[in-house]
Amino acid sequence: MSTTAIPTNTKWWNGGRSPFNASYGKVMMWYFLMSDAFTFGAFLISYATLRFSLNDWVDANHVFNAFPFFGHQDLPLAFVSLMTFILIFSSVTMVLAVHEGHKMNRKGVENYMILTILGGIAFLSCQAWEWTHLLTGEHFALTKSGAIEMLNTTVSHNPWGHRISGEVLTNALRHTSPDVLRSMILEHNHSATLASLKDLNANELISKIDLNEVYVGRSGPAAFGSYFFGITGFHGFHVFSGVVINIVMLAKTRLGHFEQRGHYEMIEKAGLYWHFVDLVWVFVFLCFYLI
Amino acid sequence: MSSVATLQGADVQESHDTHQHHHHHETFITKYVFSQDHKMIAKQFLVTGMIWAIIGGLFSVIFRLQLGYPETTFPWLEDFLGHWAKGGKLQPEFYYALVTMHGTILVFFVLTAGLSGTFANFLIPLQVGARDMASPFLNMLSYWFFFLASVIMFSSLFVQTGPASGGWTIYPPLSALGDASSGSKIGMDLWLISMAMFIVSALLGGLNYITTILNMRTKGMSMTRLPLTVWALFFTAVLGVLSFPVLLSGAILLLFDRNLGTSFYLSDIAIAGKILPNEGGSAILFQHLFWFLGHPEVYIILLPAMGMSSEIISVNSRKPIFGYMAMVGSLFAIAILAFLVWAHHMFVTGLNPFLGSFFVLLTLLIAVPSAIKVFNWLTTLWRGSIRFTPGMLFAIGFVSLFISGGLTGIFLGNSALDLHLHDTYFVVAHFHIVMGVASFFGMFAGVYHWFPKMFGRYLNNTLAYIHFWVTIIGAYLIFWPMHYEGLAGMPRRYYDFSNWESFKMFGSLNEFISFVAMIVFAVQLLFVFNFFYSMYKGRKVTSTNPWGSNTLEWTTPIQPGHGNWPGEIPEVHRGAYDYAKDGHEFIPQNVPVGADETHH
Structure with missing residues (x-):
């Protein structure tokens, strides 16, 4: 090794030292990001x-209005705000872990890494719930066939188009299958049962539907689901990788690897990645929920 | 303490300091297979690239047989290709598969991985004065991801429905719909998965190259003393790291369209009378994503050849490179412009003509830095004491091809002319000369020049001269006539032209091109023979600096071990191009500046 001691008077870019004293690992992480x-x-x-x-696109306030354990209450963007808060907060704990690392406080690093990991897992759990909610929740939508069908939100189904009413709706109801009509009644009339509706014909069923209570939209562009699941999935995969990296970092901290090494730079590198993933979420949040 | 770790990866540091103790622990596996030595990884890239080049070249010979002799049957082809050449006649589906795989293999596996993978790995640490790459482990992974990509792509050649066959640009909807053609079935999925692995490899490699160049330079090696090879490889890596991810995104969306029922690229399509449910997608979107990589990719292929030619031309003219800073500046300008011209591949897609004129302007601007480079190469040669080594011949050949191919680029960059020339043989001729053959010449120049450093032996000169002259004359004979065919409107990617009255007159010309292509391919096999023969039986290198070169790789032992320099890494005191200065033929970079020297 030619350079065991680095003279302080050499310039950053003249070789023999790393520009700005940044380690190669950190530089590499920046380029990767x-x-x-x-x-x-x-x-x-x-x-x-x-x-x-x-x-046509979807109204995010309408699509993302559910909250676990709050049933049918209309809470636009409440849940995603919580998710975002959790993820941003995990960035704060990450900063604190890096800070403790600078102070060479192993216990502190461990504690804040645990909080960061928990934050990441909480975010992923929220995302899992939201995905399940969209994938399994069925909504009434006017499809190309001219009838109302029950659609969930997938990469090729989008029940979140504009609300239909008036003549369009009454026309659509005439083409709709009795099964769907019964579901529309059950949606708001909690005293009705499937058995009680079994023998009614289509016209009788239609007369029992309260059109102010049932939300029927056109089916919207399939690209919404494709991009939503594609991009939030890709981001979720990044969060997942980040959680795995953070768990490895926690294990290495516990085993005293960084203490032996004399610095906690690996925590800093993991931190760069984690903050990046959070930053990306801000853009994803902006694109899918706010705009 | 950490200042040492800052400069050199921990693993290398250790392997060097404890070199004596560790030496006998090296097994065949750690030395030749999972090696973390940048020089061995470079050789792995080179040999894998050569195997791919033979496969890709062979494919072109087979489809040239069809183009040159459309009426003839070749019964031996059936023995070789089975039902793809029923009755000795290449089937149209397989013709497209061959063209597609020829492009994919040559563009990505040979001229990206084989070229930058080899020379960035080999030259960067040696020329900046580092023991190894910043992260030798990621460097090893980079090769093995490339290997994995290679295995997947190779396996796609053997699936029942054949490999991808929608062209190397894999435009949807053809590539997005499995029912569209036999090559759009599993072969297309394997293509996409293979490319995803390839992109990971390119990313891991590129991150290492950038970091090594910025962080690991030896003392005194300021950025403006870097050899031009290193500068070129630096910009190549930057282009790769920023453009390949966009192809990755595009490929992922395409995989979704193929397998998950999404409609990113699909809208209002019917196959065989059946209307598909896809709505709202845009096929043009894919082209934007693809060419955002695709155009920088051209320079990823070309810049290493430019850098190596600059170095080899200066060394063998025994003169300093003319306009070092202009050379660096023009590389930088090309790297920036590379990101701003992608839509010139899309003039005929219905692109807004106003937007088109913007891309025309930026495209033609590339002529400026390109011309700077060409004039600097010529002025470096001017009144030099030129040594026509094989490496030098190929470097000069590179300049010749770059000029010839670059000039036709000015034609194609004009949207008005491109309307006529788009997707004709003019385009085929243009890009084969300027990025295909030219980059191959850069690669050959590099192999001939640095072979002594790689293997401690020389390549056979007689075979090398035969290789050079046949290849350069052959390349011009193959591609020059294609310009005329293209101007006459002959479209590329057609299986058989004999049914068109207007192209019948090119029948004998096509036959001639195919004939020359076979000869040129045979001569490449001569090079491969020379390569492997000389590796074991070539004339041994007896001095550490056989070319009288200034750069640091020639200060290492004839066959450097892992860690490159047995003692300390030399300190650098001057730029890489002090040739014919103050009565010295050459002054290596590690020689201190003498009191009698004129100011540098």
């Missing part, structure tokens, strides 16, 4: 391209 930003950038730009080439 730049590269990954291009991956997400490509996804989000293609999302924007497609979304604004279509006449």
Whole structure:
């Protein structure tokens, strides 16, 4: 090794030292994040391209209005706000872990890493709930066949188009199967049962539907689900990787690897990745929930 | 303490300091297979790239047989290709598969991984004065992801429905719909998965190259003293790290469209009278994502060849490179412009003509830095004491091809002319000369020049001269006539032209091109023979600096071990191009500046 001691009077870029004294590992992580930003950038730009080439999109306040254990209450964006808060807060605990690392306080690093990992797991759990809610929840939508069908939100189904009413709705009801009509009644009339509706014909069923209570939309562009699941899934995969990395970092802290090494730089590198994942979420949040 | 770790990866540091103790622990597996030595990884990339080049070249010979001799049957083809060449005649589906795989293999596996993978790995640590890459472990992974990508792509050649066959640009909807053609079935999925692995490999490699160049330079090796090879490989890595991720995104969306029922690229399509449910997607979107990689990719292929040619031309002209800073600046300008011109591949997609003129302007701007480079190469050669080593011949050949191919680029960059020339043989001729053959020449120049450093032996000169002259004359004979065919409107990617009255006159010309292509391919096999023969039986290198070169790789032992320098890494006192200065033929970078020297 030619350079065991580094003279302080050499310039940053003259060789023999790392510019700005940044270690190669940190520099490498920054370049990786730049590269990954291009991956997400490509996804989000293609999302924007497609979304604004279509006449119709979804109303996020309407799609994302559910909250676990709150049933049918309309709470627009409440749950995603909680998710976002959890993820941002886990960035705060990450900063604190890095800070404790600078102070060479192993116990402190451990505690804050545990909180960061819990934050990441909590975010992923929230995402799992939201995905399940969208994938399993069925909604009444006017499809291309001209009839009302029950659709869940998938990469090829989107029940979240504009609400229909008036003549369009009454026409659609005439083409709708009795099974769907019964579900529409059951949606608001809690005293009715499937057995009590069994013998009614289509016209009788339609007369029992309270059109002010049942929300029927057109089926919207399938691209919504495709991009939503595609991009939040890709981001969720990043969060998942981040959680795994953080668990490895926690284990290495516990085993005293960084204490032996004399610095907690690995925690800093994991932190860079974690903050990046949070930052990306801010953009995903903006694109899918706010705009 | 951490200042040492800052400069050199921990593993290398250890392997060097304890070199004596660790030496006998090296097994065949750690030395030749899962090696973390950048020089061995470079050789792995080179040999894998050569195998791919033979496969890809062979494919072109087979489809040239069809183009040159459309009426003839070749019964031996059936023995070789089975039902893909029924009755000795290449089937149209397999013709498209061959063209697609030829492009994919040559563009990605040979001229990206084989070229930058080899020379970035080999030259960066040696020329900046580092023991190894910043992260030797990620470097090893980079090769093995490339290997994995290679295995997947290779296996796609053997599936029942054949490999991907929608062209190397894999435009949807053809590539997105499994029912669209036999090559759009499983072969297409394997193509996408293989490319995803390839992108991981390119990313791991690129991160290492950038970091090594910025962080691991030896003392005195300021950025403006870097050899031009290193500068070129630096910009190549930056281009790769920022453009490949966009292809990854595009490929993931395409995989979703193929397998999960999404409609990112699909809208209002019917296959065989059956209307598909896909709505709202945009096939043009894919082209934007693809060419955002695709155009920088051209420079990922070309820049290493430029860098190596600059170095080899200067060394063998025994003159300093003309306009070092202009060379660096033009590389930088090309790297920036590379990201801003992708839509010139899309003039005929219905692109807004106003937007088109913006891309025309930026495309033609590339002529400026390109011309700077060409004039600097020529002025470096001017009145030099030129040694026509095989490496030098190929470097000069590179300049020749770059000029010839670059000029036709000015035609194609004009949207008005491109309307006529788009997807004709003019395009085929243009890009084969300027990025295909030219980059191959850069690669050959690099192999001939650095073979002594890689293996401690020389390549056979007689075979090398035959290789050079046949290849350069052959390349021009193959591609020059294609310009005329293209101007006459002959479209690329057609299986058989004999049914068109207007293209019948090119029948004998096509036959001639195919004939020359076979000869040129045979001569490449001569090179492969020379390579492996000389590796074991070539003339031994007896001095550490056989070319009288200034750069640091020639200060290492003839066959450097892992860690490159047995003692301390030399300190650098001057730029890489002090040739014919103050009465010295050359002054290596590690020689201190003497009192009698004129100011540098």
